[in-house]
Amino acid sequence: xxxxxxxxxxxxxxxxxxxxxxxxxxxxxxxxxxxxxxxxxxxxxxxxxxxxxxxxxxxxxxxxxxxxxxxxxxxxxxxxxxxxxxxxxxxxxxxxxxxxxxxxxxxxxxxxxxxxxxxxxxxxxxxxxxxxxxxxxxxxxxxxxxxxxxxxxxxxxxxxxxxxxxxxxxxxxxxxxxxxxxxxxxxxxxxxxxxxxxxxxxxxxxxxxxxxxxxxxxxxxxxxxxxxxxxxxxxxxxxxxxxxxxxxxxxxxxxxxxxxxxxxxxxxxxxxxxxxxxxxxxxxxxxxxxxxxxxxxxxxxxxxxxxxxxxxxxxxxxxxxxxxxxxxxxxxxxxxxxxxxxxxxxxxxxxxxxxxxxxxxxxxxxxxxxxxxxxxxxxxxxxxxxxxxxxxxxxxxxxxxxxxxxxxxxxxx
DNA sequence: ACACGACCTTCCGC
DNA sequence: AGCGGAAGGTCGT
Numbered sequence: 508x509x510x511x512x513x514x515x516x517x518x519x520x521x522x523x524x525x526x527x528x529x530x531x532x533x534x535x536x537x538x539x540x541x542x543x544x545x546x547x548x549x550x551x552x553x554x555x556x557x558x559x560x561x562x563x564x565x566x567x568x569x570x571x572x573x574x575x576x577x578x579x580x581x582x583x584x585x586x587x588x589x590x591x592x593x594x595x596x597x598x599x600x601x602x603x604x605x606x607x608x609x610x611x612x613x614x615x616x617x618x619x620x621x622x623x624x625x626x627x628x629x630x631x632x633x634x635x636x637x638x639x640x641x642x643x644x645x646x647x648x649x650x651x652x653x654x655x656x657x658x659x660x661x662x663x664x665x666x667x668x669x670x671x672x673x674x675x676x677x678x679x680x681x682x683x684x685x686x687x688x689x690x691x692x693x694x695x696x697x698x699x700x701x702x703x704x705x706x707x708x709x710x711x712x713x714x715x716x717x718x719x720x721x722x723x724x725x726x727x728x729x730x731x732x733x734x735x736x737x738x739x740x741x742x743x744x745x746x747x748x749x750x751x752x753x754x755x756x757x758x759x760x761x762x763x764x765x766x767x768x769x770x771x772x773x774x775x776x777x778x779x780x781x782x783x784x785x786x787x788x789x790x791x792x793x794x795x796x797x798x799x800x801x802x803x804x805x806x807x808x809x810x811x812x813x814x815x816x817x818x819x820x821x822x823x824x825x826x827x828x829x830x831x832x833x834x835x836x837x838x839x840x841x842x843x844x845x846x847x848x849x850x851x852x853x854x855x856x857x858x859x860x861x862x863x864x865x866x867x868x869x870x871x872x873x874x875x876x877x878x879x880x881x882x883x884x885x886x887x888x889x890x891x892x893x894x895x896x897x898x899x900x901x902x903x904x905x906x907x908x909x910x911x912x913x914x915x916x917x918x919x920x
Numbered sequence: 921a922c923a924c925g926a927c928c929t930t931c932c933g934c
Numbered sequence: 935a936g937c938g939g940a941a942g943g944t945c946g947t
Contacts, residue, residue, distance in 0.1 A: 532942065708942090715941035718930060769928025774944085813944050834942035856922060883942080 510738045511566040516657055518563040521671045523664060524693030525558050531884040532716050533823050534697055535707050535723040536748075540740045548727070549663055550700070553736050553745045563664075567656055568736035568745075665698050670877075677871050677878045683844050684871075684878060691885045696823060696877050701791035703748040704824035709774050709811045711819070725766050726775075730754055751788055754779035774811025781809055795826045802827055814860055822876040830876045831864040838863065840882055845870075 529537040529545050537547035545556045553568040661667065670693065678685035703723075710722045730749035739745070753759075754775055763772035782790055794802040802825055806817040815832050822830035831837070833855065841863050842849035852859055864875075871878040884890060 711941095712943040713927080713941065714929085714943080715931080718941075721930095764928085767929060770926095770944090771928075811944065815943060819942080832942070835940095836942055854923065858921085887942095 511568055513557075513564050513566050514656065515562050515564050516660065516666075517561060518558065518664075518666060519671070520558065520560045521674075521692050522666065523558070523563065523670070523695060524691075525556055525563075527691060527694045527884055527890070528664075528697065529556075530889070531694065531880065531887060532719075533819075533880065534699055534704075535716070535720040536703070536727075540743065546740055546743075548734065548745055548747065549659065551732075551734065551747050553734055553739050554660075555739075563660070565656070565660055568734070568739045570735045663698055665695060668695065668874075670695050673874055673877065674881075677881075680872070681870055681878075684882065687885045688881050691881055691890070694881045694884050696828065696880060698826070699824040700748065701794075701820070701824045702751055702788050705778070705791065705806075705809075705812075705820050706748075706754065706775060708816045708819045708823075709778060709809075710768070710771055712771065712774075712811065712813075712816065714771075722768060722771075725768075726754070729762070729766065730759075751779050751782050755783045771811060774809075777810040778812065791825070794821070799827045799829055803830070814857070818864075818876075822880075828874040828876050829868055831867050831879050832876075833860050833863050836886060837879065837883060840886060841866070 525545055526539075529547070530539075534547070537545045540546055543557055547554055547556075551569060551573045555566050555568075557564040674688055674692065678688060706726060707719065707723050710726075711719050714722075727746035727748050728744070730753040731746035734745045734747060736745065759779070760772045760776040763775060766772075768775070782788065786793075794805060797805070799821065802821050803814075803817045806812050806820055807814065812820070815834050818830040818832035821827035822832060833841075835855070838849065838855050842852075846863070846866060849859070849863070867879055868875040
């Protein structure tokens with residue numbers, strides 16, 4: 508299959524910062540294998556993204572069969588849903604390779620070797636862009652494909668929502684937001700696929716981003732269909748996120764436990780089963796047109812979905828921009844910068860949870876959930892420059908990694 | 921209502 | 935070297 512070309516849509520950097528938006532813990536599917544190029548799965552395609560101050564570049568890799576199916580050929584995709592786990596890849600947790608534990612590392616090649624490659628890629632991109640101006644209007648299938656991909660991306664990033672204007676309005680209402688947000692522009696909520704979003708956040712309970720990421724990868728790898736692409740990222744495989752039926756199948760819980768999911772294994776299978784018995788993924792999609800409170804109440808019927816996870820899902824894939832997921836982190840932020848009386852509280856009970864959410868909704872308005880994610884991201888360790896993520900620490904960690912690599916190598920011999 | 925403690929696993933720091 | 939604590943919580947008592 509021929510490698511796809513880079514395409515472009517106009518997008519100001521103030522409207523979207525890929526580096527922040529894709530790594531702040533709303534989606535766990537994006538990796539920066541190459542500097543400045545983000546690779547991830549949306550729907551049944553592998554997407555690569557890159558941006559400049561004024562433009563968003565993308566290319567999509569897809570199965571040939573999927574492209575055919577979309578054009579109307581009879582290909583029963585359901586037939587290809589994996590419901591049986593890959594038993595041969597299930598091994599005791601202790602013996603498992605520690606793959607995927609570092610999110611943004613470039614494993615296959617040293618960075619220095621990659622840079623010329625990226626440069627060349629970007630040159631290709633640029634020459635293509637020059638060619639495509641002025642815009643060509645015709646009916647070729649290539650153009651139509653571009654249009655529909657544009658649409659997918661605009662929808663995924665919700666580019667019709669004017670982020671810069673909202674930042675202004677939040678800043679006007681909130682001095683603290685005004686200060687913090689100057690360094691953290693372009694953070695917007697994705698409009699994710701509900702099934703993936705839900706199960707990702709069921710994995711998130713009492714957990715950290717790097718392990719959540721590896722668990723989401725495992726769900727895709729063991730229960731999702733492989734996307735057959737080449738020349739995308741050397742040595743990497745990509746999988747569509749599993750269908751609900753695959754996660755509801757017999758033996759899933761047991762298998763996920765073997766894969767290291769812990770007590771979340773049960774939550775996943777039980778929730779999948781509940782959804783299957785209540786209309787499948789449509790049950791989730793209908794919540795996109797519900798009132799916030801109804802959507803949240805419905806989500807909380809699922810096992811493993813409490814108030815916080817429900818708010819994450821509502822905010823990140825169900826068109827509920829007023830959802831405020833109040834985790835321990837947001838609780839700290841609220842107590843520290845907004846509601847000093849919270850310092851007295853012993854634990855985050857239901858009443859307090861609602862109080863914090865209501866406070867921010869009152870302060871920031873109907874898109875309060877979006878504003879919340881700006882402050883949340885600014886508070887993540889990985890984005891704090893100066894104090895926590897000092898160069899010293901980075902070097903230290905790098906050293907540790909290479910030690911691990913050595914160990915692995917010597918063990919396998 | 922409300923506050924605990926248990927729950928899986930991994931990683932990091934002392 | 936090995937252990938305690940935390941990681942974007944949820945559930946049952």
